[in-house]
Amino acid sequence: MIRQAIIPLAGLGTRLLPLTSVFAKELLPMNGKPNIEYILDECINSGIKEIIFIISKKKLMIKKYFYSDSFYKKIIKKKKDLRTINEYKKILKYKKMIKFVYQNKPLGTADAVLKSKKYIKDKYFLMLLPDDLIIKKNCSKAMIKSHKFHKASVMASMKVNKKTVSRWGIYKFGKKLNKNDTIIKDVIEKPSVNSAPSNKAIIGRYILPKKIFKIIPKLKTGAGGEIHITDAIRELIFKNEKFIAHNFAGKYLDCGSMDGYIKSSIEISKL
Numbered sequence: 001m002i003r004q005a006i007i008p009l010a011g012l013g014t015r016l017l018p019l020t021s022v023f024a025k026e027l028l029p030m031n032g033k034p035n036i037e038y039i040l041d042e043c044i045n046s047g048i049k050e051i052i053f054i055i056s057k058k059k060l061m062i063k064k065y066f067y068s069d070s071f072y073k074k075i076i077k078k079k080k081d082l083r084t085i086n087e088y089k090k091i092l093k094y095k096k097m098i099k100f101v102y103q104n105k106p107l108g109t110a111d112a113v114l115k116s117k118k119y120i121k122d123k124y125f126l127m128l129l130p131d132d133l134i135i136k137k138n139c140s141k142a143m144i145k146s147h148k149f150h151k152a153s154v155m156a157s158m159k160v161n162k163k164t165v166s167r168w169g170i171y172k173f174g175k176k177l178n179k180n181d182t183i184i185k186d187v188i189e190k191p192s193v194n195s196a197p198s199n200k201a202i203i204g205r206y207i208l209p210k211k212i213f214k215i216i217p218k219l220k221t222g223a224g225g226e227i228h229i230t231d232a233i234r235e236l237i238f239k240n241e242k243f244i245a246h247n248f249a250g251k252y253l254d255c256g257s258m259d260g261y262i263k264s265s266i267e268i269s270k271l
Contacts, residue, residue: 002144002207003049004119005126007039008112010056010103015257024061026130028261031269035255036062038268039130040094046140048126051097052119054112056104066095108226113208114216122210124153127229129204131256133264135271137249139205146181146246147207155184155233156205157245158252165196169230171245172197184243189222189230200245202230203252212236 013025026036043051055062072088075081101115113127124147126140134156143154160168170191174183186197206229215232222228237243253267254260 001122002047002124002126002147003122004052005043005048005050005128005140006052006054006113006116006120007036007128007130008054008103008109009036009059009062009130010054010106010112012058012106013256016261019258024059025256026062027065030255030261030265031271034065035130035133037094038133038135039128040097042134042138042140043126043128044097045138046126046144048140049097050099050119052099052101052116054101054103054115056102056106063100066091066098106226108221108224109229110216110219110227110232113229113232114213117213120210120213124207124209127206127208131254132204133253133255133268134203134205134248134250135253135268136251139203139246139248139250142180142248143205143207143246146244150177150181150242150244152242152244153209153233153236154181154207154244154246156203156248157182158201158203158248160199160201162193162196162199165193165199165201166190168201169228170196170198171200171202173200173245177244180247180249182245182247184237184245186237187230187234187243189228190224202245203248205248206233208233209236209241211241 013020016025027034075084103112103115139156147154169189171184172186174185176182212232215235219227219231222231253264255264
């Protein structure tokens with residue numbers, strides 16, 4: 001059973017400058033709702049009970065967002081505004097589920113995962129990257145269903161343009177298990193066009209095994225001088241750990257760039 005999720009939030013969001021020079025990208029509004037709340041709702045609707053936020057000291061704004069009780073109480077006492085009351089109730093609901101850990105140096109996704117080690121209780125856990133929104137269908141819920149059936153780690157998968165493979169973790173696929181699920185034989189972080197094993201990319205949803213915590217400390221830095229979770233996954237695949245690529249049914253939105261953020265906001269406003 002997948003009960004816990006981790007969400008790395010320590011990144012500086014340079015692709016969204018100048019907005020992120022003063023504001024956490026995960027709190028930027030999309031159709032009147034912060035980006036991070038879409039991710040939280042996906043978790044809640046997937047049955048997740050506890051969520052671990054990995055932030056940095058530069059992203060304390062995110063923690064403050066969920067701990068502004070006195071601010072809300074003063075407004076509610078003065079105005080008794082129904083909308084404010086409902087917003088505060090929603091924040092309280094989220095806050096009960098969230099723990100915070102810190103990654104003060106941007107050393108990559110694998111390092112972010114390692115920071116959550118002491119909180120992970122079960123054999124498997126979910127990780128979501130907030131730059132990647134998947135709307136219309138709950139991707140995490142579908143992945144958890146695949147995980148239960150195959151009793152294996154699962155990653156969200158999408159076909160990408162061959163010219164853009166250097167942006168992604170690209171996998172080599174093996175046996176097709178059903179319409180949506182395929183065995184992963186290998187995965188490479190940000191390969192060149194010529195070295196990419198396919199044009200199938202891993203999108204920001206992962207069901208990972210707890211044993212990955214033993215692999216991460218042994219990793220060397222990879223592309224961009226960071227420690228990538230795909231490299232840890234690759235090591236586990238070579239140790240015969242079963243990983244499955246799940247072709248999700250929802251619509252993918254890239255919220256990590258300015259162009260993507262604007263387009264995503266428009267798409268969400270149509271829902």
